Amino acid sequence: xxxxxxHNHHVILSEAASLELGCNYSYxxxxxxxxxxxxxxxxxxxxxKYFSGDPLxxxxxxxxxxxIKSKFSFNxxxxxxxxxxxxxxxxxxxxxxxxxxxxxxxxxxSP
Amino acid sequence: EAGVVQSPRYKIIEKKQPVAFWCNPISGHNTLxxxxxxxxxxxxxxxxxxxxxAVDDSQxxxxxxxxxxxxxxxxxxxxxxxxxxxxxxxxxxxxxxxRDREYSSSYNEQFFGPGTRLTVL
Numbered sequence: 001x002x003x004x005x006x007h008n009h010h011v012i013l014s015e016a017a018s019l020e021l022g023c024n025y026s027y028x029x030x031x032x033x034x035x036x037x038x039x040x041x042x043x044x045x046x047x048x049k050y051f052s053g054d055p056l057x058x059x060x061x062x063x064x065x066x067x068i069k070s071k072f073s074f075n076x077x078x079x080x081x082x083x084x085x086x087x088x089x090x091x092x093x094x095x096x097x098x099x100x101x102x103x104x105x106x107x108x109x110s111p
Numbered sequence: 112e113a114g115v116v117q118s119p120r121y122k123i124i125e126k127k128q129p130v131a132f133w134c135n136p137i138s139g140h141n142t143l144x145x146x147x148x149x150x151x152x153x154x155x156x157x158x159x160x161x162x163x164x165a166v167d168d169s170q171x172x173x174x175x176x177x178x179x180x181x182x183x184x185x186x187x188x189x190x191x192x193x194x195x196x197x198x199x200x201x202x203x204x205x206x207x208x209x210r211d212r213e214y215s216s217s218y219n220e221q222f223f224g225p226g227t228r229l230t231v232l
Contacts, residue, residue, distance in 0.1 A: 009151075036223075043114075044154070044202070044223040090153050098167065099144075099221060101153030 002027040002095045006102035013081055013109050021076040021105050023091030033074040034092040034099070035065055044090070050074065061085070083111045113137070115224035117203050123230045129191035132227045136184065136205030143180055144221060145188050146202040154202050160186065161208065193231045200226040 007022030025031065035047040048059025055067040065076045074091060086109045091102040116135040124130050136143050141162050146154035157176070159167040162183035171178065175194070180186040190197055204221040 004153075043225040044204075046220055046222075049220065092153070097159070098156055101155070103151065103153050 002031070002093050002098070002100045004091050004093050004100055004102035006089075006091050006105050008105050009103065010106045011108070013107070015083055015109055015111055016080050017109075019076070019078040019081045019085070019107070021089055021091075021107070023074045023076065023102060024072050025074065025091075025093040026072060027093055027095050029095060032094040033065070033067060034094070035059065035063070035074075035076050036090045036092060036101075037087050038090070038104075039087045047076070047089070081107075081109050083109050085109050115203055115205055115222055117201075117224040117227055119227055120225060121228050121230075123232065124193055125232050126195055127192040129189065130193050130229065131187055131189045132201050132203075132229075134186045134188070134203030134224060136186070136203070137222055140205035140207050140222075141183065142206045142208045143186050144204040144206075145178060145186070146204065148200040148202055148226070150199075157188070157201075190229075193229075195231050198229055198231045200228050202226045 003026045005024045033050040036044045037047045038044050047063050048057050048065055050057045050067045058064045063076060063078050065074055067074050086107060088104045088106050090104045092099050115137055118133050122130055143160045145157040147157050148154045156170055158165055158171045158178050160180045163180055176190055178188045203224045206221045
């Protein structure tokens with residue numbers, strides 16, 4: 001069975017700080033990896049996804065993630081966060097058909 | 112383009128009462144999902160439909176939960192009777208999956224609705 005582990009449940013940063021949210025997964029086969037974001041009061045939205053090819057994936061709003069197969073990791077990064085990045089971030093892995101989510105990381109960015 | 116629509120957005124009921132949630136997926140999406148999201152957790156799959164067929168309902172508590180997707184478009188999720196522990200957000204998502212099973216699941220994005228927040232008193 002596949003599983004996802006997100007390292008931090010809560011992260012607090014000041015504006016302009018750099019962000020890295022950890023995500024590790026377990027699955028024996030080929031995977032597709034996703035980061036979803038949920039802004040306060042809004043529904044889940046896709047931030048970025050990895051299917052194949054370049055392991056460094058760029059998403060919306062300046063976010064990127066790097067797939068490191070040997071470490072089973074797919075960490076999310078942003079060089080300089082903004083107050084508007086305050087949200088909950090979910091890493092997800094998809095094996096053959098089922099999308100499995102991590103528990104989420106709540107990011108609070110203070111102005 | 113309209114997104115995934117869910118109703119109601121909020122529902123408060125007493126335990127042992129029945130409750131139903133409705134989902135209208137994105138037009139043309141053949142695959143529909145119901146997820147359960149508890150506070151502080153990520154969404155967990157309850158059931159997945161490909162057109163009218165429930166292809167994965169292994170996580171659906173069948174003693175009290177039921178779902179249907181008549182005509183392969185809208186779907187309803189029902190709980191009868193509701194228990195205190197059912198309080199959560201119920202999310203619906205949809206995607207367009209291709210015919211080729213070997214590759215289709217790898218290339219399609221799930222779009223989520225706003226969810227229904229259920230409170231059982």
